Amino acid sequence: MADPSSYRPKPGQIPDSPGVYKFRDEHRRVIYVGKAKSLRQRLANYFQDLAGLHPRTRTMVTTAASVEWTVVSTEVEALQLEYSWIKEFDPRFNVKYRDDKSYPYLAVTLNEDFPRVQVMRGQKKKGVRYFGPYSHAWAIRDTVDLLLRVFPVRTCSAGVFKNAERTGRPCLLGYIGKCSAPCVGRVDPEEHRELAEEFCDFMAGRTGTYIRRLEKDMMLAAEDMEYEKAARLRDDIEALRRAMEKSAVVLADATDADLIAVAEDELEAAVQIFHVRGGRVRGQRGWVTDKVEAVDTAGLVEHALQQLYGEESGDAVPKEVLVPALPEDLDAITQWLSTRRGSNVSLRIPQRGDKKALMETVGRNAQQALVLHKTKRASDLTTRSRALEEIAEALDLETAPLRIECFDISHLQGEDVVASMVVFEDGLPRKSEYRRFQIKGFEGQDDVRSMHEVISRRFKRYLAEKEKTGEWALEETDGEVPAGAPEDDGRPKKFAYPPQLVVVDGGQPQVAAARRALDELGIDDIAVCGLAKRLEEVWLPGDDDPVVLPRSSEGLYLLQRVRDTAHDFAIRYQRTKRHKRIRTSPLDAVPGLGDTRKQALIKHFGSVKRLRQATIEQICEVPGFGRKTAEAVAVALAQAAPAAPAVNTATGEIMEDDDGGTGND
Numbered sequence: 001m002a003d004p005s006s007y008r009p010k011p012g013q014i015p016d017s018p019g020v021y022k023f024r025d026e027h028r029r030v031i032y033v034g035k036a037k038s039l040r041q042r043l044a045n046y047f048q049d050l051a052g053l054h055p056r057t058r059t060m061v062t063t064a065a066s067v068e069w070t071v072v073s074t075e076v077e078a079l080q081l082e083y084s085w086i087k088e089f090d091p092r093f094n095v096k097y098r099d100d101k102s103y104p105y106l107a108v109t110l111n112e113d114f115p116r117v118q119v120m121r122g123q124k125k126k127g128v129r130y131f132g133p134y135s136h137a138w139a140i141r142d143t144v145d146l147l148l149r150v151f152p153v154r155t156c157s158a159g160v161f162k163n164a165e166r167t168g169r170p171c172l173l174g175y176i177g178k179c180s181a182p183c184v185g186r187v188d189p190e191e192h193r194e195l196a197e198e199f200c201d202f203m204a205g206r207t208g209t210y211i212r213r214l215e216k217d218m219m220l221a222a223e224d225m226e227y228e229k230a231a232r233l234r235d236d237i238e239a240l241r242r243a244m245e246k247s248a249v250v251l252a253d254a255t256d257a258d259l260i261a262v263a264e265d266e267l268e269a270a271v272q273i274f275h276v277r278g279g280r281v282r283g284q285r286g287w288v289t290d291k292v293e294a295v296d297t298a299g300l301v302e303h304a305l306q307q308l309y310g311e312e313s314g315d316a317v318p319k320e321v322l323v324p325a326l327p328e329d330l331d332a333i334t335q336w337l338s339t340r341r342g343s344n345v346s347l348r349i350p351q352r353g354d355k356k357a358l359m360e361t362v363g364r365n366a367q368q369a370l371v372l373h374k375t376k377r378a379s380d381l382t383t384r385s386r387a388l389e390e391i392a393e394a395l396d397l398e399t400a401p402l403r404i405e406c407f408d409i410s411h412l413q414g415e416d417v418v419a420s421m422v423v424f425e426d427g428l429p430r431k432s433e434y435r436r437f438q439i440k441g442f443e444g445q446d447d448v449r450s451m452h453e454v455i456s457r458r459f460k461r462y463l464a465e466k467e468k469t470g471e472w473a474l475e476e477t478d479g480e481v482p483a484g485a486p487e488d489d490g491r492p493k494k495f496a497y498p499p500q501l502v503v504v505d506g507g508q509p510q511v512a513a514a515r516r517a518l519d520e521l522g523i524d525d526i527a528v529c530g531l532a533k534r535l536e537e538v539w540l541p542g543d544d545d546p547v548v549l550p551r552s553s554e555g556l557y558l559l560q561r562v563r564d565t566a567h568d569f570a571i572r573y574q575r576t577k578r579h580k581r582i583r584t585s586p587l588d589a590v591p592g593l594g595d596t597r598k599q600a601l602i603k604h605f606g607s608v609k610r611l612r613q614a615t616i617e618q619i620c621e622v623p624g625f626g627r628k629t630a631e632a633v634a635v636a637l638a639q640a641a642p643a644a645p646a647v648n649t650a651t652g653e654i655m656e657d658d659d660g661g662t663g664n665d
Helices: 039-046 055-063 075-089 137-147 158-167 189-203 208-223 227-245 297-309 330-341 353-394 447-468 471-476 508-520 554-582 595-605 608-613 616-620 627-640
Strands: 019-024 030-036 066-071 105-108 117-120 129-131 257-264 268-277 280-290 320-322 346-348 403-412 415-425 435-438 501-505 527-532 537-539
Touching (some): 019 039, 019 075, 030 075, 039 066, 105 137, 117 137, 129 189, 137 189, 208 227, 257 297, 257 353, 268 297, 330 346, 353 554, 403 447, 403 554, 415 447, 415 554, 435 447, 447 508, 501 508, 501 554, 508 527, 527 554, 595 608, 608 627, 616 627
Parallel strands (some): 257 320, 403 501
Antiparallel strands (some): 019 066, 105 117, 257 268, 268 280, 403 415, 527 537
8 A cells, every 4th residue: 555645746746727637556557537627736635634535535546656647728628638548548446337238229321322220239330320229129120110111221231132132132121112122223322322311310300390291192192082002101100100109208399318317325326318309218228337436426427428428429419418417517518518519518407397307207217227236236246255255265265366367278189279368357257358379389289288388478478567567676666666667558458467366177287287387487376276177176286186166156156157258268269260271262372362353263163173173374264364363373273282283384284194193293
């Protein structure tokens, strides 16, 4: 635990201007990022008497070993830089919201020649129009199914679309009128794009225009006694109204707003967001977070705004954002939101009427989400804590292994030998820390040697990172950074953090190999064990008998889960390598020959076998192939199949011995 006075800046060093500051720990990792109107006043608050600090702030400043800052011109710049650094460094003491689920969106791929309507999750893509998020994917599909009667936009995948283009036959939706079938030319690209844009307008809330237009067309058709057309338009209007009923009217028509509510206690907070477009609730999402820093409701709202709109622009940022408490830097936040939207954004607390009533509904949702999360987490925390305690007791560890790394070897009959490393922290998988290895030290199948190599490579990297960050030097100089010590940018390192426990998939031989690798590197403070699949026995280095955990043990279940995760991760990597090797072609060796010309060759000759039998003149007949390229193709194919007849690159003739051989001994 560091004394904040040991790294407190000298009086007058800190500028009295807006800026962003970073606290770093003894390993130079960034642990907290903050912004301030006045850096001097804000940082002075951290270096007062520890007894007067909030417990979370006290923990942060005693964990830190240094502080640095960057001066900016305006508070808006400080806000943008703070968001960028939190995203880049992932500081452990900053509030970070995490989605309680991966919400689906209704997406229209306007970046394609023929836009497609589909359900999308995950990272948003440029050129795609998104609506939502929705609670369930089936809710999106129900809505789309109703709207396709009026806006028959393409919904098929690229493969189905190309197949329909090739065969000249549309899919079922094209036959029943729920797709305009651009794949077979029923509409041109401009007409289909206009349909997609009308679909987007309707989803964005501009519904009245289309309802009134269809009603007018229906009346005209009825007057002209085109009763079938009038009946079809009547059904279209009914379909649109049913789609609109799925999202109830909550605010005045044409109101675009996001409502954000927060429910919190001393340790955690839940945020709920309702997206209202055209007066209707078009989407809902929720986040939860641990309150790892001393933050009030206004601060939680500010963090939520940063995460919600940090990557958005244009109409994705609404005209109005309603919140339960206004952030401290209201003007800066409002200006930042307006810049991202491209026009003015109103950020305020609803005081009366429908908006206040809807905010109360959002607040109740946030409160329910917090209660549900705490119920789940209480159970999860209890189970995980018991599992870690059982492992520590069974393996005679001094403390519970908060970070566990597991290694597994995978191969297919000695080929494509690979290894995996998975990481569990506090009993949960840390997927960003997973790593894959190719076995390089030898050829063939030897799981023990492979395990020794992988453990050695992983912990050599750990020692290198430890030396690079100057940790050894710090230990030798009582925490002072020596002159010329390597600088660290504070980003998370791949192999910088050691585990308390290494688990290997296997029995005594694999455990012994792992322990030997650590001993050779002089590492003696990391425990090692192995989990054998046959009887689920836990093996320790040097023990003749395994440790047998009860079948009902939470500790055994956690070890099994860690082992199985490593096994699956290794198998996926091994299969990827094998498939990549199998997919290689002799044509890959021809310099400058891309995928398009490779496909042209195969399409022309029908197969690699027939291509191999072709002469250079026949290869030259393929569009885009000159004699030089054709000769290179013939040579590559001949070298890839030594048992096949050799090719005279000068004449294109196939040379055979009298006995049918290749002319080679």
